[in-house]
Amino acid sequence: MQRKRKINRDDVSKLLDAIVLSTGTSVEDMRYSKRDKRFAFARMIFSHHCQTIYTRKAISDFLKLNTHSSVINHFVKYENYYQYDNRFRRYADEVKNLLR
Numbered sequence: 001m002q003r004k005r006k007i008n009r010d011d012v013s014k015l016l017d018a019i020v021l022s023t024g025t026s027v028e029d030m031r032y033s034k035r036d037k038r039f040a041f042a043r044m045i046f047s048h049h050c051q052t053i054y055t056r057k058a059i060s061d062f063l064k065l066n067t068h069s070s071v072i073n074h075f076v077k078y079e080n081y082y083q084y085d086n087r088f089r090r091y092a093d094e095v096k097n098l099l100r
Contacts, residue, residue, distance in 0.1 A: 003054055004053060005054075005055050005058050006061075007061070018099055021094075022094035022095050023045075025042045029042075030046065031063055041088050041091050042091075043065075044077060044088075045078075045092055045095050046059070046063065049095070078092075
């Protein structure tokens with residue numbers, strides 16, 4: 001299956017709602033490159049859940065990141081943060097549970 005090149009907000013609305021609920025951020029705050037940990041965690045969780053469906057470019061465009069290399073960085077850091085950061089793990093697990 002070929003990955004989609006553009007993210008439609010309606011297609012990811014359930015994911016966005018789960019991320020907003022678990023991290024306490026707004027979608028607009030998540031989509032801009034703010035350095036607060038909650039916003040970075042929200043972007044990482046979003047990227048993680050979208051990586052099999054959408055292209056890296058589509059994810060970076062949706063999150064309004066400069067390059068798709070930021071999305072690759074999210075993929076790499078997701079595993080490390082999940083393993084070593086309790087707050088991130090709590091957010092990620094809560095999103096996963098809300099999506100069931």
